[in-house]
Amino acid sequence: MTAGALLCGTAAFMPSDSLPTSIIYYSIGVATVIATLVGVRRHRPADPSSWYVFAIGISCFVVGDLLYEVTGWFLGERPYPYWNDALYFVGYPFLWAGLLLVARRRGGSRDSAGLIDAAIIGTAAALVNWVFLVNPVLGDDSTPLLERLVSAGYPVSDVIMLAVVARMLTRSRGRTPSVLMLAAGSSLTLGCDVVWTIDMSSDGQVGSIINAGFLLGYVCWAGAALHPSMRRESADEPVAGGRFGRGRLIVLAAATLLVPAVLFLQGFRHEPVAWAPVGIGAVVLFLLVLTRMYGFVGQVQQQAAQLENLAMHDELTGLANRRQFEQRLTEAVTTGSPQVCMLDLNGFKAVNDRLGHAVGDRLLVVVAERLTGELRESDMVARMGGDEFAILIPEATIAEGDAIATRLSRVLRQPATVDGQELHVGGSIGIAGSDGTGDPVEVLRRADVAMYAAKAADGTHRRYTTDLDHPAATEAQLDADVPAVLGGVS
Incomplete structure (x- = not known):
């Protein structure tokens, strides 16, 4: 893990199109796939198939990167969109499914509160992405339709990735070192992908720092697979009812405030207000928050009833006290x-x-x-x-x-x-x-x-x-x- 982080730091200061940078980049990608398979064999998690699904997603990304590089060598240019983009889009569902399966909790009660929280975060991110990334790309008639669809597909995939990461982190007793490293790697991939999409839309090149961010994401994924706690990610563990701490409250409040933030930003920039997506996003967020609060109130009432029962009954015999x-x-x-x-x-x-x-x-x-x-x-x-x-x-x-x-x-x-x-x-x-x-x-x-x-x-x-x-x-x-x-x- 430390060696990989040092290589990422080295790559950040090297030209993005140099041969040594390419060797470092693809070596780390291949090593991540191998590390995932080795981690499964070494630690033997309860559900190894989830890690294999995740490894398939990483492999699609790595092969797509190699195809991107090879295309530049042989054609002297890198067409867009091309077959490497198809590999990326094929790899995304495997990554999403693998991450969710790896971090799941079997044998416990359904964590609907965490699912709603992830939906709130994903809806807010989807609104921002649509207004500032997807809609401008799709509305650019000067760009071929296929290129617009592919360019819009990356932000959409990133929103789903964000929802997956949020779901991982909102699971009860789910934040083991392995899951945290998986979430960190996914967040780095997500952030770098968003910046790359913005840079690509203005005809820029993927920079060395962005490449280093992608590499660091690979390193985090490899560390998650090799960490001993990965064997517990699919184990049967009791689910403690959804805790509603200060950190989660701040995140959910920030997510819901993105709706008025979009309106203020568009007004400040004197842009036409995207009333349809903002209105739909506001309604969906309102319903999700209402559902979340309904569940929270129900949980509080249930706990109050349990406390009252404990206060009024003898624990040993079950009789009144x-x-x-x-x-x-x-x-x-x-x-x-x-x-x-x-x-x-x-x-x-x-x-x-x-x-x-x-x-x-x-x-x-x-x-x-x-x-x-x-x-x-x-x-x-x-x-x-x-x-x-x-x-x-x-x-x-x-x-x-x-x-x-x-x-x-x-x-x-x-x-x-x-x-x-x-x-x-x-x-x-x-x-x-x-x-x-x-x-x-x-x-x-x-x-x-x-x-x-x-x-x-x-x-x-x-x-x-x-x-x-x-x-x-x-x-x-x-x-x-x-x-x-x-x-x-x-």
């Missing part, structure tokens, strides 16, 4: 007479100590499923933390609340099989209603007091009564725990 439970309890107390159960597993610490926290976590998942299965659709079960759960029974009588507490106690006493171990755990349940209070915090406190009373007594369930608030009743709340019985392997 304390925050959501307290919100629902507040609503239930305000609108009706709910029953609340607080539940603490008996002997859960012994499971963690003897079998490890992983088994304890899976046991919590089993308990959560069992509790949910015993409740009505309108009821809610939440994990309050550790091995403590809360159950909200809205619009329930005391009898209904006690019945549910009895069912929960019974289902918890059934053995649970986790990782081949039959675990016998129970639960201490406290139940309280909202009678005599409209404070949800007080209802939760009552159920909590009743739960500790149940734990201190027989470890099943107990309803809150005012006598439980006596200091003598609360003194032993935190010390009682009924050990779990670890059975044999099921």
Whole structure:
């Protein structure tokens, strides 16, 4: 890569039509094709066919360059358009397809945001190219039609190349060293081609600096093929949803501002306003930006919903968490007479100590499923933390609340099989209603007091009564725990 860059710098100071310059130029072109094939054999990417397609495109360019030079040697002139131009136009689709295939991401979600961004950039570039390059060339009646079509074909091809490069760089997790070098080489080829087209339209010669730019593009392509990261370009990698950073925002804003810029420039130069292409370009850009913003708003709403779900649910069990439970309890107390159960597993610490926290976590998942299965659709079960759960029974009588507490106690006493171990755990349940209070915090406190009373007594369930608030009743709340019985392997 360094040697190639030095040769490019040397060529920039040599006469463009000299034999040494020609040797350097075509040697680098051929070496780029060989480097691409060597890179495929050495690094073995997941999709080598994409690199072969890209190599075909480079080969068409190199053969076209050789034909251009040979024509000058044998004919003493270089006709335009000629067969070398046909080779360039044949090579462009292979380059576009190869670049897109090399940088693609398989197995992930479709990156429609990056596709729209590339379309915005391509549309803006197409507008500028049409107004200042293509339209003047096609409108020049003094030039033969074939020459006008070929001359206009190069800017059109360059616009597509720009869109391809934009698509490469807007892909999620797509900017590896190999892709960056591919994009750099394509950008150099694009820029030099645009300058060459402008120079050609004024009957100028391709300069040494332009030649050096083309050569440096070849060197970047060769470096991309030889870099070890090329093997990952087609690998299955997760696509992170389209990021909308400051750099992308600036590029898209600049692209959309090209429409008024074209109008200002034509007005400043006192030229006839190209109202048709400007109008069409403005409408297309508006629709693309509108689509992009619609997708962006949808993405923000989806992420907000995900964050809300994470904020309201327990990550381990999928149950509601304390925050959501307290919100629902507040609503239930305000609108009706709910029953609340607080539940603490008996002997859960012994499971963690003897079998490890992983088994304890899976046991919590089993308990959560069992509790949910015993409740009505309108009821809610939440994990309050550790091995403590809360159950909200809205619009329930005391009898209904006690019945549910009895069912929960019974289902918890059934053995649970986790990782081949039959675990016998129970639960201490406290139940309280909202009678005599409209404070949800007080209802939760009552159920909590009743739960500790149940734990201190027989470890099943107990309803809150005012006598439980006596200091003598609360003194032993935190010390009682009924050990779990670890059975044999099921």
